[in-house]
Amino acid sequence: MRLGLIIVKMIKYIVKRLALSVLILFGVSIIIYGLVRIKPGLDFVQAKYYAQMQLDNTGQVALMVEKQREIYGLTSPILEGYLVWAGNILQGEWGDSFIFSVMTGEVELLVDAEGNPVLDSEGNQLTKPISSSNVLDIIASKSTISFVIALIATILQFGIAIPLGITSATKQYGVVDYSVTVLAMMGISLPSFFFGALLLRVFSIQLGWFPYAGLTDPNSNLPVLLDNIHHLVLPITVLVILSIGGLMRYTRTNMLEVLNADYIRTARAKGLSEHKVIYKHAFRNTLIPLVTILAGILPGLFGGAMITETIFSIDGIGKAAYKAVTMGDIPFVMAYNLFLSVLTVIGTLLSDLMYAVVDPRVKLTGGSK
């Protein structure tokens, strides 16, 4: 009976929050489109085809450019243009990337000029794989490897940071505490491009322990999976070490606060062992603020690590985004940013739901707090 009521409440809450999310995404889309449109001078389609248009006498290119500009609403004033673009987005047409294409896995049957199938010597019809530049296809294909890397890194990060944070809080000003603090500070202050380059230099180039780029090595005699893992050690190390510090400090701070709470004194007064006091009574309460971090994980999980992927030449979405930015692939950048905002909104919703799970005082009432 009660459970049913809770579920109904939860669904109501989620629906309300989703409606709110749509509103937020609407705002984000205005900002993204607006930023692209207010750039003075040539718009991004014109810029892309500028050189070709100068060389082309047939007018073909110009025609194509106009057609493309229409897709992004660039031929109309900004407000109308936004509506055109947003309409396309809603219909699932997020545009084509200028620089990326992926194999869709589907094939096209080859035909000759008269429309007859082209056959090979054995009489089978020849086929050609279809490639796609659709930004959604590209995001989908490139985020897989980014997700795998981020998932492993996140699990390691939490698995190391939380226990260390707790130890450093319970043994405040002890050896572990000071080492954790120093490590955390190092992790927070080191930029990833620097730390990544350092690791590459020492462990790949000088010591030769790890490969320095990509995911596989055709000359390697390891099985594919092991080879992949071998390639991923350094990038994951960078991600974990750089993110662990903040989480450790956060856990420590919250744990210290909880350990000073009155109910911890009550738990001790009951005669519970210190272990029970910390890992049952204190830890459950430390979890509550830790759940907020969930909101940040989701975009991190699917959004890729721009700099680290670029340094280690891993063909994930982070590297793609970096390349798109440097090469003016505006359609991809717009889509990538929208994708990140969707992830952020979902992440926030998830973390709010988790709040209600770990903290019985939180009631799902809908609306913003």
Place this chain on the structure above:
Amino acid sequence: MKLFDNLQKKIDKKKSIQKHYISKEQIKQTAKENSRIIKELEKQNNRKNVPEEEYLTKMRDSNNVVEFDDLHAYFFTDAGIVKAVDGVSFDIPKKSIVGVVGESGCGKSVTSLALMKLMQKPQGQIFSGEIRYNAKDGKAYNISKVPREDMNKIRGKEMSMIFQEPMTSLNPVFRIGDQLDEILFLHFPGITPEEAKEKSITMLKTVGMAMPESVYSRYPHELSGGMRQRVMIAMALSCDPNLIIADEPTTALDVTIQAQILDLLRSIKNDINGSIMLITHDLGVIAEMADYVVVMYAGRIIEKGTAREIYKNPQHPYTVGLQKSIPALNLNDEKLYTIPGTVPNPINMPNYCYFRDRCNKRFGKCDGEYPATIQISPTHSVACYLAEEIAAELAKSKDGEKNAKK
């Protein structure tokens, strides 16, 4: 030249201002000294598998549950040593209620936390003195020597505590039932979940909770302050302890609830086998509930005696002042009496009567060193120069009586 003079003046002025603060070097010095002492004391506390003989002792009087003997409980802070409890001695006899009164900050809570070994660690430490505890099985423990590990057998089971702040004393993420059952599972190994639940619900009934079954499965935030305090009391009672420490159990509650909780404590008094150490700053509550009263001021006991003695014949000007500030006894006065001034800072206390600067009976002798404790009757003692004369007179009149009888 003149410029230089001005500069010198400015520097001098700065120096004189700085003198009012603790300098960085001083803080460093204290911190270093503190961490040395704390380390030593913590080493004692953290020892494991200590043979019992090391912390077993003998009660001075086997009719006492607890004997505080010259207890010094300090906080080693960077600003200096806070002597929160500075030489406190009193007994808690079996099956009695001992009231501890005093203004905020006088060390009442710290006294009780020292007894439970729950002072904030690592800076809070029992520095010296003994606390002897007479356990159910007849063994006497010297609490200050009991390592932390072994303290867990005493806490909750032998003595339990009701805290000042019911709103924050229950863990917000666990159900009331779980928190009540937990203490039973801990101290009665082998108890089944059903038995524990039954016992917990009985305890909730005992403390006058309406709908105990429903409260059992609720979370703390779903209960009012008064209900939460009842839960705390139920928890404190559930292992049938030798001693219950109630640290201002009503301070945080509103007046009607206060009365109910006090009624509850009064009824418990008749039911339990143990003693109650009742901490409050309300002498009125003490007067009607306690058998013995201890009055504390700035970390020391300034007067103690039976409730009747303290109530009918208070000797220390501070106790007199406290009594005058009880509302009910003050019917004819419009304004409630308040003792002027505030409690002095417990770091670097001077060596004269701590109450001197607020005392309205102050006289020449009071400028001397801290007054010695004077025994007025076998149970009544005071630390005040005024009492010296009374004691002398008493002695004289007794001598006189004796002589007359002869």
